[in-house]
Amino acid sequence: MERTKLNVDALVIGGGIAGMQSALDLADQGYQVALVEKDPSIGGKMIALSKVFPTLDCCSCITTPKMSAVAHHENIHMLTYAEVKSVNENGHGFAVQVIKKPRYVVEELCTGCRLCEFACPIDLTSAFDLDLGAHRVVRVPFSTAVPQYAVLDMENCILCGKCEKACPTDAIDFNQAPEELEINAKAILLATGFDTTPTDAKAEYGAGHLPNVVSAMVIERLLAPTGPYGHVLRPGDGKEPDSIAYVQCAGSRDQSLGVEYCSRVCCMYAVKQAMLLSGALPIADITVYYMDIRTFGKGYEQFYQNARAMGIEFVKGKVGKITEDEDGNPIVRVEILDEGSRIVERQHDLVVLSVGMIPHYDPQPLYDVPVAEDGFISIASPNLAPSVTGRPGVFVTGTASGPMDIVDSIVLAGAAATEAAAYLEAEEAHQEAVPVG
Numbered sequence: 001m002e003r004t005k006l007n008v009d010a011l012v013i014g015g016g017i018a019g020m021q022s023a024l025d026l027a028d029q030g031y032q033v034a035l036v037e038k039d040p041s042i043g044g045k046m047i048a049l050s051k052v053f054p055t056l057d058c059c060s061c062i063t064t065p066k067m068s069a070v071a072h073h074e075n076i077h078m079l080t081y082a083e084v085k086s087v088n089e090n091g092h093g094f095a096v097q098v099i100k101k102p103r104y105v106v107e108e109l110c111t112g113c114r115l116c117e118f119a120c121p122i123d124l125t126s127a128f129d130l131d132l133g134a135h136r137v138v139r140v141p142f143s144t145a146v147p148q149y150a151v152l153d154m155e156n157c158i159l160c161g162k163c164e165k166a167c168p169t170d171a172i173d174f175n176q177a178p179e180e181l182e183i184n185a186k187a188i189l190l191a192t193g194f195d196t197t198p199t200d201a202k203a204e205y206g207a208g209h210l211p212n213v214v215s216a217m218v219i220e221r222l223l224a225p226t227g228p229y230g231h232v233l234r235p236g237d238g239k240e241p242d243s244i245a246y247v248q249c250a251g252s253r254d255q256s257l258g259v260e261y262c263s264r265v266c267c268m269y270a271v272k273q274a275m276l277l278s279g280a281l282p283i284a285d286i287t288v289y290y291m292d293i294r295t296f297g298k299g300y301e302q303f304y305q306n307a308r309a310m311g312i313e314f315v316k317g318k319v320g321k322i323t324e325d326e327d328g329n330p331i332v333r334v335e336i337l338d339e340g341s342r343i344v345e346r347q348h349d350l351v352v353l354s355v356g357m358i359p360h361y362d363p364q365p366l367y368d369v370p371v372a373e374d375g376f377i378s379i380a381s382p383n384l385a386p387s388v389t390g391r392p393g394v395f396v397t398g399t400a401s402g403p404m405d406i407v408d409s410i411v412l413a414g415a416a417a418t419e420a421a422a423y424l425e426a427e428e429a430h431q432e433a434v435p436v437g
């Protein structure tokens, strides 16, 4: 295995919005930064979203320039499709072993022309589109991916050689091996993000078996300009839904799931999606079943009031069960709490579960960083230094530290970069003060 060495001031793990922002903030101050992302493209969850609350800006339009800025910054060494294997202290900081997974495409030669993709005869379901769409075995990960290099899924490749013949730069390499890198970094920023609570977590909500009961992330892809169909169609039978229901707290504030906290973004993204669905499906009825609506950010309450004024129905109620009728239409059993308590059953065409946020990654084995009871990275002094972990030289940013929206992820990313810069300066002063010999 080839081994390359890289010396940097800071290593950022995770290329979502938080990791990208911290990397840019440090690089703009002149620090050398390595950014390691496990997926073939940076962008994290944000690049897959449709529009953002409360401005309704197109998500890919505002994320792509950040991704491009990271890729082109002279002080950032971006490593995609790469994973950290070990972290050891070396007296000057951390010696980090990173494995760059084989794309079976030589990055230096690939121009992102996609001719390999067009020649490939095999279709696979697309994880980026949450299995709603398909992609080829070899493909550029998605239209706005950064970097625009193709990646080949060797497990499903039939080695027909059509991509190799189609490639004008001879970039396909079926024999490519993993590459080992050693990164020496004085500080580490963890930006490993979040996962959504699984749609199949709750037996009462169909446990993922009801095709027309979907996660809110599915609606993000259906509404996105880069989405799989260009229309909002329900997955069960491809029908355009006329009646859509949101079930709030379908993965948060729920002891049975072990997720007792509020995920902070679900109320706002449900309001946003309801508004966007009203635009995409003007005759559809949209109902949001909620326990309470939390609109904590700037402009968020007005955003919610606008949704009410648009005719979206907000029903205070607790959904106990979701089943389906013989046509695959979900039936929601709900205890309505608005006008005294009563239990009703309502039929909808599509039900959206407002899933919550859970930690994506446990840093404990590699980084020896304390993790809180909820599984997110623990903060030593949350009120005064929200990006400082219990391990000197290791900082945390974005949703790796707990549920938050994009605005807060960006704010925390700036805070983490500032704390890391102060740490680097102090370390440098300390090294200079130590007498030689």
Ligand SMILES: Cc1cc2nc3c(=O)[nH]c(=O)nc-3n(C[C@H](O)[C@H](O)[C@H](O)COP(=O)(O)OP(=O)(O)OC[C@H]3O[C@@H](n4cnc5c(N)ncnc54)[C@H](O)[C@@H]3O)c2cc1C
Binding pocket: 013, 014, 015, 016, 017, 018, 019, 036, 037, 038, 039, 042, 043, 044, 045, 046, 049, 051, 052, 053, 054, 082, 083, 084, 191, 192, 193, 194, 195, 196, 216, 217, 220, 265, 269, 272, 360, 361, 397, 398, 399, 400, 404, 405, 406, 407, 409
């Ligand atoms: C359905 C839905 C809709 C939403 N809509 C909005 C909205 O409209 N407005 C808003 O403000 N917020 C919204 N959010 C919240 C928003 O998605 C998050 O605030 C934001 O994406 C957090 O960014 P992040 O960088 O912390 O994490 P992520 O986006 O999860 O990025 C983490 C990155 O780290 C990488 N990574 C993880 N582990 C490793 C590892 N070990 N090594 C290398 N790389 C790793 C991942 O591959 C990923 O690229 C929504 C969330 C959901 C679920």
